[in-house]
Amino acid sequence: MFGFSPAEGAGSMTKQLCSHLRAHIGNGTLPPGLRLPPTRRAAQELGIARNIVIEVYEQLTAEGYLITRIGAGTYVANSIELRSPKSVPPQPAPVPAPVPNRHAGDWIDFDAGTPDLRHFPRKLWSQYMRDVTANEPEHVLDYGDCRGSGALRETLVRYLFRVKGIRCTPDQIIVTSGTSEGCLLLASAFGDMFRAVYVEEPTIGFIADIFKTLHYTVHPVEVDAQGMNVGQIDPSAPQGLLILTPSHQYPTGSILSIQRRQQAVKLAETYGHYILEDDYNSEFRHKGSPIPPLHLLAPDRVIYAGTFSKTLSPAIKLGFLIVPPHLVDRILQTKADLNLSASSLTQMALSRFIEDGHFDRHIHKMRAIYRKRRIFLKEQVQRLFGGETQVLGDEAGMHVQLVFRPEVYGSVDWKGCEAFGVRLSSFDEYARRQGRHPGKIVLGYGKLTEADIAEGLRKLHAFVQSVKSV
Amino acid sequence: MFGFSPAEGAGSMTKQLCSHLRAHIGNGTLPPGLRLPPTRRAAQELGIARNIVIEVYEQLTAEGYLITRIGAGTYVANSIELRSPKSVPPQPAPVPAPVPNRHAGDWIDFDAGTPDLRHFPRKLWSQYMRDVTANEPEHVLDYGDCRGSGALRETLVRYLFRVKGIRCTPDQIIVTSGTSEGCLLLASAFGDMFRAVYVEEPTIGFIADIFKTLHYTVHPVEVDAQGMNVGQIDPSAPQGLLILTPSHQYPTGSILSIQRRQQAVKLAETYGHYILEDDYNSEFRHKGSPIPPLHLLAPDRVIYAGTFSKTLSPAIKLGFLIVPPHLVDRILQTKADLNLSASSLTQMALSRFIEDGHFDRHIHKMRAIYRKRRIFLKEQVQRLFGGETQVLGDEAGMHVQLVFRPEVYGSVDWKGCEAFGVRLSSFDEYARRQGRHPGKIVLGYGKLTEADIAEGLRKLHAFVQSVKSV
Numbered sequence: 042m043f044g045f046s047p048a049e050g051a052g053s054m055t056k057q058l059c060s061h062l063r064a065h066i067g068n069g070t071l072p073p074g075l076r077l078p079p080t081r082r083a084a085q086e087l088g089i090a091r092n093i094v095i096e097v098y099e100q101l102t103a104e105g106y107l108i109t110r111i112g113a114g115t116y117v118a119n120s121i122e123l124r125s126p127k128s129v130p131p132q133p134a135p136v137p138a139p140v141p142n143r144h145a146g147d148w149i150d151f152d153a154g155t156p157d158l159r160h161f162p163r164k165l166w167s168q169y170m171r172d173v174t175a176n177e178p179e180h181v182l183d184y185g186d187c188r189g190s191g192a193l194r195e196t197l198v199r200y201l202f203r204v205k206g207i208r209c210t211p212d213q214i215i216v217t218s219g220t221s222e223g224c225l226l227l228a229s230a231f232g233d234m235f236r237a238v239y240v241e242e243p244t245i246g247f248i249a250d251i252f253k254t255l256h257y258t259v260h261p262v263e264v265d266a267q268g269m270n271v272g273q274i275d276p277s278a279p280q281g282l283l284i285l286t287p288s289h290q291y292p293t294g295s296i297l298s299i300q301r302r303q304q305a306v307k308l309a310e311t312y313g314h315y316i317l318e319d320d321y322n323s324e325f326r327h328k329g330s331p332i333p334p335l336h337l338l339a340p341d342r343v344i345y346a347g348t349f350s351k352t353l354s355p356a357i358k359l360g361f362l363i364v365p366p367h368l369v370d371r372i373l374q375t376k377a378d379l380n381l382s383a384s385s386l387t388q389m390a391l392s393r394f395i396e397d398g399h400f401d402r403h404i405h406k407m408r409a410i411y412r413k414r415r416i417f418l419k420e421q422v423q424r425l426f427g428g429e430t431q432v433l434g435d436e437a438g439m440h441v442q443l444v445f446r447p448e449v450y451g452s453v454d455w456k457g458c459e460a461f462g463v464r465l466s467s468f469d470e471y472a473r474r475q476g477r478h479p480g481k482i483v484l485g486y487g488k489l490t491e492a493d494i495a496e497g498l499r500k501l502h503a504f505v506q507s508v509k510s511v
Numbered sequence: 512m513f514g515f516s517p518a519e520g521a522g523s524m525t526k527q528l529c530s531h532l533r534a535h536i537g538n539g540t541l542p543p544g545l546r547l548p549p550t551r552r553a554a555q556e557l558g559i560a561r562n563i564v565i566e567v568y569e570q571l572t573a574e575g576y577l578i579t580r581i582g583a584g585t586y587v588a589n590s591i592e593l594r595s596p597k598s599v600p601p602q603p604a605p606v607p608a609p610v611p612n613r614h615a616g617d618w619i620d621f622d623a624g625t626p627d628l629r630h631f632p633r634k635l636w637s638q639y640m641r642d643v644t645a646n647e648p649e650h651v652l653d654y655g656d657c658r659g660s661g662a663l664r665e666t667l668v669r670y671l672f673r674v675k676g677i678r679c680t681p682d683q684i685i686v687t688s689g690t691s692e693g694c695l696l697l698a699s700a701f702g703d704m705f706r707a708v709y710v711e712e713p714t715i716g717f718i719a720d721i722f723k724t725l726h727y728t729v730h731p732v733e734v735d736a737q738g739m740n741v742g743q744i745d746p747s748a749p750q751g752l753l754i755l756t757p758s759h760q761y762p763t764g765s766i767l768s769i770q771r772r773q774q775a776v777k778l779a780e781t782y783g784h785y786i787l788e789d790d791y792n793s794e795f796r797h798k799g800s801p802i803p804p805l806h807l808l809a810p811d812r813v814i815y816a817g818t819f820s821k822t823l824s825p826a827i828k829l830g831f832l833i834v835p836p837h838l839v840d841r842i843l844q845t846k847a848d849l850n851l852s853a854s855s856l857t858q859m860a861l862s863r864f865i866e867d868g869h870f871d872r873h874i875h876k877m878r879a880i881y882r883k884r885r886i887f888l889k890e891q892v893q894r895l896f897g898g899e900t901q902v903l904g905d906e907a908g909m910h911v912q913l914v915f916r917p918e919v920y921g922s923v924d925w926k927g928c929e930a931f932g933v934r935l936s937s938f939d940e941y942a943r944r945q946g947r948h949p950g951k952i953v954l955g956y957g958k959l960t961e962a963d964i965a966e967g968l969r970k971l972h973a974f975v976q977s978v979k980s981v
Contacts, residue, residue, distance in 0.1 A: 059800060063803075097799075103906055179629060222851070254849055296573055296575075298574065299575040299588075300589075307592070329569055332573070332574055333533075354652040355855075356856040358828070358854045375724065378720045381691060384826045384827070384854075385826045387826075
């Protein structure tokens with residue numbers, strides 16, 4: 042009956058009969074209006090249990106292929122278009138892209154994007170996650186508060202005051218799944234106020250890309266040894282958001298000076314701009330004490346963005362914004378509209394982890410590690426390159442700027458390093474305007490051991506020798 | 512000297528002296544150009560170690576407050592604007608908002624948004640998370656592949672074929688942190704192609720809100736017992752995205768019939784629309800087998816969105832899109848521009864959890880639980896309300912539609928239930944056009960025990976009696 046013959050290993054009888062009928066209704070073999078045999082008879086003829094036929098009829102009625110009229114039987118429905126569903130030929134699963142492993146082989150990669158994850162306190166963190174997952178009330182498994190968990194926001198208020206001197210209330214804190222989500226949120230929230238962002242030039246592109254994707258105009262503003270040259274922003278420039286990394290600019294390593302900070306705040310207050318303080322790694326200051334956040338100067342104009350991607354791990358997926366009180370409602374409404382929330386589980390684990398002092402201990406440990414690497418790197422650069430290059434912007438974080446004498450190295454294509462087994466970035470890779478940073482490169486050392494650093498610099502030295510001798 | 516006297520418990524000497532000098536340079540007591548005493552003398556006069564003074568001078572030089580000229584000493588810098596940083600009065604931490612607890616007190620809440628988290632396999636899940644966190648190579652702590660982890664994407668390909676008959680390649684799968692992020696991504700990616708979305712009316716608002724926030728025009732299209740009435744979309748309507756929940760519409764519970772599916776696909780193919788198939792809970796089908804996804808009919812026009820928020824927990828923060836091959840590059844480029852990524856750790860844990868069969872087992876268990884509750888709910892409704900109401904849309908998921916006779920209950924304000932200790936939603940809460948769904952309410956039963964359901968329905972019955980007798 043129906044030309045149906047079940048096949049071994051092709052799924053349950055119900056499933057096979059359903060597919061078979063769908064296909065034959067679909068191609069017109071079983072035409073609209075056709076009355077199907079009663080379930081009892083169909084079951085007999087097909088040699089299968091009657092309740093399977095009942096199930097199949099019910100299923101196809103729910104899907105619209107069949108119509109059941111009480112007391113009158115089951116019919117093929119009308120207005121089903123005759124065509125077989127497009128068959129997609131089964132495709133072999135392609136070999137997955139290799140997991141990015143920047144230390145593969147003999148490569149040395151002076152990438153600066155991630156912390157040294159070898160020192161992430163895996164065991165401790167997984168204990169916190171396990172405890173929270175296993176023992177907390179149900180609500181940690183639920184969507185949770187759009188602002189972020191109350192416990193984490195209170196923890197952050199205490200942490201920010203203790204470590205950075207920031208005074209804010211839990212209501213001003215909005216937990217995000219990282220700085221990118223924070224920027225996306227701000228770009229959506231500010232869209233009907235203004236459509237301009239002022240970004241450091243050169244800088245890492247991802248924040249500008251987010252705003253550009255959300256249809257903002259991106260205005261690059263030059264960075265020098267004192268950070269963004271805020272004075273270049275014209276008073277007649279459109280209202281917008283100044284995006285600054287005051288504590289350690291990437292790639293220059295500059296610290297925004299007090300004069301520039303005051304200028305930025307005055308500009309913002311006078312012309313209605315806001316400032317995004319992207320504080321991605323001020324925890325790792327190597328000389329003296331941490332630079333006070335720009336937020337302290339103008340808590341009404343500055344939105345402070347913090348992240349745990351650089352201090353703990355990007356896989357934690359947590360960051361936060363501190364928002365001026367008068368902007369809280371606007372930004373929260375946008376967050377609710379976009380339905381963005383971070384994992385309640387992870388938030389609770391992080392709150393406990395900080396409260397128990399483990400976060401401070403981890404920062405302390407990593408700062409010591411990065412400091413040591415920084416000193417080692419500077420010594421090696423001095424030893425290998427002498428007066429050919431200068432190390433700048435090394436007071437914080439996990440990267441330094443190297444400036445090779447432009448009269449000798451100004452036209453070097455630094456991509457050529459790769460042939461020598463070392464990867465690094467020239468300033469031009471971070472610049473919207475090319476050719477303005479001759480001889481300048483950036484070395485991230487956060488992920489590299491001293492042995493890696495030494496080897497990487499030897500390889501860089503070999504490259505530099507090769508271009509010099511050309 | 513400098514009027515400085517350290518205070519007990521106010522931080523390190525370095526920190527105190529820095530703050531003191533910042534304040535006095537800031538208010539003009541130490542004017543621009545003033546030469547500071549050499550470090551040795553300052554140390555003597557202040558009665559502190561010389562290296563503290565050196566540290567302080569270096570710190571304030573880095574911040575721009577001081578200028579050091581080699582061989583000439585240290586001076587207060589120019590062009591610092593004289594004003595004390597705005598002091599924000601310390602504010603008492605406000606009492607945090609109470610954690611949303613929808614079962615608090617005697618309330619019965621027929622909310623349909625979350626699964627029954629009491630049955631989430633906490634212990635097992637935390638073991639998977641712990642194993643991955645403790646033992647995987649470093650890259651699981653890193654940002655990871657923008658498309659999502661290769662392992663998870665391959666697992667999903669196998670799962671989707673096995674359970675839903677979907678054929679796709681890992682390259683077509685884009686892991687998201689949930690359907691909201693998926694929609695945000697699509698809204699950004701499609702923005703320069705079209706700016707219209709067609710949404711079910713009534714429906715839950717969050718997806719439309721996301722598109723509206725990203726400046727799309729939202730066109731509501733009526734839903735009836737066969738799902739969205741696709742025929743209402745005019746051929747002259749602007750190109751856009753049809754957002755459908757084919758397997759179980761919310762709040763009606765309708766299943767999109769085969770005729771409507773074909774109509775939607777034809778419309779999309781003819782006029783260049785795309786279709787978003789929001790498959791939020793087809794796993795929980797209670798009669799017959801799962802309805803084949805709309806994706807099977809038109810893999811080139813349908814973007815399929817899956818989520819683990821309803822099957823496991825919203826705190827997992829994982830979902831995915833299946834994208835037509837010709838759209839993969841566009842959507843991935845947007846994802847890279849927005850710098851959105853899901854936690855590598857959680858992705859790896861989920862991949863293993865599925866491969867080891869635990870996900871299927873959990874679905875199987877929850878389906879049995881929801882089925883039992885659904886039967887119980889229907890029996891109770893029949894027993895209490897008899898012919899006053901009809902249960903519709905109960906074939907899948909965790910909610911049903913109740914239709915009270917409109918001639919008696921058409922003008923009831925269902926908010927009044929709350930006075931009787933029960934929370935539920937009327938269709939009007941999900942409708943853009945009010946007053947078109949008299950007597951219709953939705954009951955989510957996924958989170959409620961049989962005892963809760965019985966009590967909730969008794970309370971609803973008491974309310975219904977009270978409005979009837981008015």
